Each structure stands twice: as structure tokens, then as C-alpha cells.
Amino acid sequence: MASLKSFASVDRFVTEIASPATLRPAYILLGDEVFLYDRCRKAVLATLAPEDTRDFCLHDLDLAETSIFEVLDRAQTPSLMAPFQVLFVRNLKTLYGRGSKKEEFAAIDAYFRAPNPQALLLFVADHLRIPTDLRKMDYQDKERFEKIRETLGDWCGTVELARVDENDAIKWVTTTAESRNIKFDPDAARELVDSLGADMMLIASEFEKLLLYVSGPAAQPIEGVIPTEARSAQWRDPRISSEAPRTSPETNTTPLTKNRVTLGDVETMVLAAKQRSLYELTDAISAKDRPRALLLLHGLLNASDGGEDAAIGHLYMLARTFRQMLIISEKNVRDPRAIWQVLWQGFRMPPFAAEDLIKQARRYKSRRELTRAIRLVARADLELRSSPANKLLVLERLILDLSTEPKPTPYDPTHQFAMEL
Known part of the structure; x- marks a missing residue:
């Protein structure tokens, strides 16, 4: 799939973590776009936390329940059961709450001066909402964004999980469908994205449902039953005779699958x-x-x-x-x-x-x-x-x-x- 502007930050992150030469000791996942966060997490797990050692190397921590001192201690301590440690640290906003937090930031500074090369820290800053156009970011979110970059940006790579642009979302729908040998009509893709407000998690969910719908066996007309289109045409136009043509199995040539998503499919399946x-x-x-x-x-x-x-x-x-x-x-x-x-x-x-x-x-x-x-x-x-x-x-x-x-x-x-x- 061709790289899309809205996915550029995530694609860069995925490329970096794939090589020890470019892997940084920590990253900040900035933004609340769940779809992009999910892509980052899946890439980390696939690359650095194999399934056979995942129970020993993956840690999901919350700063509301675990202190930053304990998080850094875990990152510094090698595991006897796994060669590499991955730590997802949520609720980064607690580091920027009331108080100066001098001790916390001093500990962070000390860790990153000699980080454990066999550990990766991922700070999740999902309390920020980053729009597609950064110039339109809310003033309060912009202040928080800059403060995080000023305090952690020297040590951590930043991954911006901004809202996906509508045109990029449409391209994602059509190209992803093509990669699975299904044609997604452009007007159907636009309707899907527009109707869901370019919310990529919803789009991805409805996208899967639509692909299952068009790749499954098509409904075969039953002999003697007037199709829905003919029934609706009767009350739309009184000139159409109530004796609509009836479907015959002998003339039915509907394929088992159509492998194409049309505008009508989106209007039928997406509430x-x-x-x-x-x-x-x-x-x-x-x-x-x-x-x-x-x-x-x-x-x-x-x-x-x-x-x-x-x-x-x-x-x-x-x-x-x-x-x-x-x-x-x-x-x-x-x-x-x-x-x-x-x-x-x-x-x-x-x-x-x-x-x-x-x-x-x-x-x-x-x-x-x-x-x-x-x-x-x-x-x-x-x-x-x-x-x-x-x-x-x-x-x-x-x-x-x-x-x-x-x-x-x-x-x-x-x-x-x-x-x-």
C-alpha cells in the first residue's frame, strides 16, 4: 500500500523499531487516534515481543497505579525469561499534574543517560486530541503537546497519532480492499468515510463487515417471490403493474460472490x-x-x-x-x-x-x-x-x-x- 500522509508518522515508527540500529530507548505515542495506536502496538508486539515469550516480556503499566520510579526500575532490570522488555506506560498526564515533579523528571533523566538497550518504553499520551491539521489544535492540547516534547523529546521519539484525513481514509479503504481482491467503488468508499466522520476504528470495523457481506454467498431469489426492487417500484410509480416479473431459477445467473462493494451496499449495511x-x-x-x-x-x-x-x-x-x-x-x-x-x-x-x-x-x-x-x-x-x-x-x-x-x-x-x- 502506498504511504499516506496521515499514516506517515506511524509508518516511520514501524520502520525504526524493525532495526536495532534505529530503535530508540523510548517513544511517546501522542494522540487519541485508537486506530493508529493499534497499528503501533501490533507492530511492536510482532517485532519485539514474540508470542512464546510475551507473558514474560510485555508489561502494561498505568502511572495512576504505578509510580514512574517503579516503571523505570522494571525497565532497568533484565528479565531471566525473555531477552527483551516492552513496557507500555499509560496515563502520561499524571506526570504533568499538580506539583513540580522534580524528583520524577530527575529519575527519568538519569535513566535515559544510561538506558537499558534490551528494553523499550512506550509512553501513551492519549489525553491529547490532535486534529488532521496541527494548526487547528485546541490551545490547551497544544500547550500539553509542547510541554511533553520539551521534557521528554530529547530522549524519546515522538509518534503523532493525529486524526486521519478524509481523503487518506478513502484511499485506505480502496487500497486495502484491492489487496484482498475486492473492488471498493470510490463513491461507496467516500460514503463510508463521510457517514462515520472519518473515525478510523469505526471505518475499519464496518469495512470488515462489508467485505464479508460481498464475499459471502449471494442471496438467491426464491421462485414466485417479487424482488425488493420490484416491490418498492410498485408504490413509487403507480404506472408499474402489480404483476411484476417473477424470478425464475432457470434464468438466475447471479454469481456466488460479487467481490465488489457498491454505494448501495454501504447504505444497506452501515447504519x-x-x-x-x-x-x-x-x-x-x-x-x-x-x-x-x-x-x-x-x-x-x-x-x-x-x-x-x-x-x-x-x-x-x-x-x-x-x-x-x-x-x-x-x-x-x-x-x-x-x-x-x-x-x-x-x-x-x-x-x-x-x-x-x-x-x-x-x-x-x-x-x-x-x-x-x-x-x-x-x-x-x-x-x-x-x-x-x-x-x-x-x-x-x-x-x-x-x-x-x-x-x-x-x-x-x-x-x-x-x-x-
Whole structure:
């Protein structure tokens, strides 16, 4: 795989530890990008901690529970059972807490003046969040970053575990799939990355699921059953006859595997991709763009396995989204990072949607407009559960109502007179 800019620091680290001539006595893993940290750890274990001696040479230590003096003592003491020691040291931030920590840093300085050549220390500074563009780093994280480099940078190599750039994430998806003889369509790769907010751990997990999905046996149509596409086409266009062509086993030439991931596969298998379409719908609704909102509604239903039968699930997500916007509006949230303080666990949106949802919530001028939207969704939900003649019409009417400016309540003098009484 060609080297990607976002992976350059990790690739350099992997190359360094592979040779005793370039291996440094310690490294600092700076950042909270778990995917890149996992790559570093796997490379260290594969190169320096073989499985047959791993129980004797690998140490996972936490500075919140183990003092730096004990960590350095372990690093300095050779093992009788393994030729090399690997020590992962978490919670580096405790070294930079309250107090001067002169004794701790003096001990660190003394160790690195004569380090054990048969030991590797890996300090994990996952309390820092490093963005793709270092110039956009949070001021507090930047201060911590510089302080670590000033105090440990002379002795330790630094590995920046920054957020992966979206374009690099897309290239990783396509090239990794190609290395496993599977084609990943570019638009499918972009949708996967965009819908998961370029979170590489989530992307890697969904990527594996998609590869299993397209490399496994394809579902064979059952004789006499109308395919999903034909069923959804019937309610999309009344001109299509209800007598859709039925699949015959004799004419079925579907291969056992297709070894290709398409945009439809991502939309089918990745929940966040479905949610992304929903947030696009609420964006059109909040902007009062009725034509776009209707088009997005049809696209959302077409992508659903159950077609209009999945309508109640979509209504639930719509109601949930408007409730989220109501809280954002009431708490006057302007910064996406503040969302995690006002929305509780289990009621938060995916990271990629935070900024968009704040923008959508600000389009509503009052709490009354958002509660009106929630009431409209509740009314449509009740109507759908009452087995209407045409579910699509119920959904289309709801979207039109949500996308229309509410009419002002007409002034009634009798109400004013009643209030005065």
C-alpha cells in the first residue's frame, strides 16, 4: 500500500523499531487516534515481543497505579525469561499534574543517560486530541503537546497519532480492499468515510463487515417471490403493474460472490449511512425546501429494505432528531463540542452530524416551531399505525407540513377578553 500522509508518522515508527540500529530507548505515542495506536502496538508486539515469550516480556503499566520510579526500575532490570522488555506506560498526564515533579523528571533523566538497550518504553499520551491539521489544535492540547516534547523529546521519539484525513481514509479503504481482491467503488468508499466522520476504528470495523457481506454467498431469489426492487417500484410509480416479473431459477445467473462493494451496499449495511440520509432530510425540512425534502424522502424509502413498511422506524428517527434540536435550541448550543454536555449517552447523534444539527436547530425561531414539528410527527405515527390506505401519502403530507412555515394564529378578541376576566 502506498504511504499516506496521515499514516506517515506511524509508518516511520514501524520502520525504526524493525532495526536495532534505529530503535530508540523510548517513544511517546501522542494522540487519541485508537486506530493508529493499534497499528503501533501490533507492530511492536510482532517485532519485539514474540508470542512464546510475551507473558514474560510485555508489561502494561498505568502511572495512576504505578509510580514512574517503579516503571523505570522494571525497565532497568533484565528479565531471566525473555531477552527483551516492552513496557507500555499509560496515563502520561499524571506526570504533568499538580506539583513540580522534580524528583520524577530527575529519575527519568538519569535513566535515559544510561538506558537499558534490551528494553523499550512506550509512553501513551492519549489525553491529547490532535486534529488532521496541527494548526487547528485546541490551545490547551497544544500547550500539553509542547510541554511533553520539551521534557521528554530529547530522549524519546515522538509518534503523532493525529486524526486521519478524509481523503487518506478513502484511499485506505480502496487500497486495502484491492489487496484482498475486492473492488471498493470510490463513491461507496467516500460514503463510508463521510457517514462515520472519518473515525478510523469505526471505518475499519464496518469495512470488515462489508467485505464479508460481498464475499459471502449471494442471496438467491426464491421462485414466485417479487424482488425488493420490484416491490418498492410498485408504490413509487403507480404506472408499474402489480404483476411484476417473477424470478425464475432457470434464468438466475447471479454469481456466488460479487467481490465488489457498491454505494448501495454501504447504505444497506452501515447504519450511519442511513442516518446520514435522514439528517439530509431534516436539513431540507429546516430550510423549507419542499421539493428537495420530498426527493430525499423517496430516496430514504427506496434505500430501505422494507420500503414504506419501514416508515414507522423513519418517523421514530425524525422525532428523535427534532427532540435533539429542541434541546440544542433551548441550551443555546453553538459549539459541537458542547453537545456532549447537553445530550446524554444514548441520545447523541453521530459525530459527523453534530455541526449540521446545530445549524438546523438555529433555523427554527422558537421552541414552539420545534414542538409543532414533534406533534406533526406524532400525528403521522398515529395515522400509520391505524392502517391507512396509502402510507406513502401520509409520509408525503407530513414532509410537506414540516417544510411549510407555520401559519400565525389568528387574533381572536374573545380570547383577550377571557384573559382579562
